[in-house]
Amino acid sequence: MKALFLVSQSPRRIELLRRFGYVFQVISSGFREENVRTGTPQLALENARGKLRGAENRGEGVYLASDTIVYIDGLILGKPENEGEAREFLRMLSGREHHVYTGIAIREHPSGEVHEELVDTLVRFKKLEGEEIEFMLSNGNPLDKAGAYAIQGIAGLFIESISGSYYNVVGLPIERVYVALRRFGVIPVPLSRSHPR
16 A cells, blocks of 8 residues: 655644544644635635645655645634634624635655645534634634634634534544545555554
């Protein structure tokens, strides 16, 4: 089977790939995404492409990069710079629907064959009370998450509905990644073999 390289240091993406039986190496990228507030959902795909371009070359294999953004009212909510901005993000999301976009960029080396995809999930938060926002801020690190929340964490208490991929909101739409990687000849292995004791 071809080698798989994940161009990400994200603990959530690493955990998801491992959970579903992928064997891979984590590598770094020289690409640094901008923390912008305005733009289009295409920014998630542009960032994924940038990470892929800047990836360390480890030789033959399949390289996977992705980027996730939260999008509401034409604004991009990336990772907040401080707790005050995280609080502002959660107030914006309170009682409303927003989109979570993840850009996926995959390249096979040395063939140069590429797959790109932008995945969209619609999420609705309940109306958040002030103490609920503070509860979210004090439970988990909002500064390393797009939109200042993690659906698989405390924020899950306050999500009324989602339409689309749940795992997209976690940070990697694994069901779409599976289809794409399979085309490149990369498939999960039985979990007993991917995580030897």
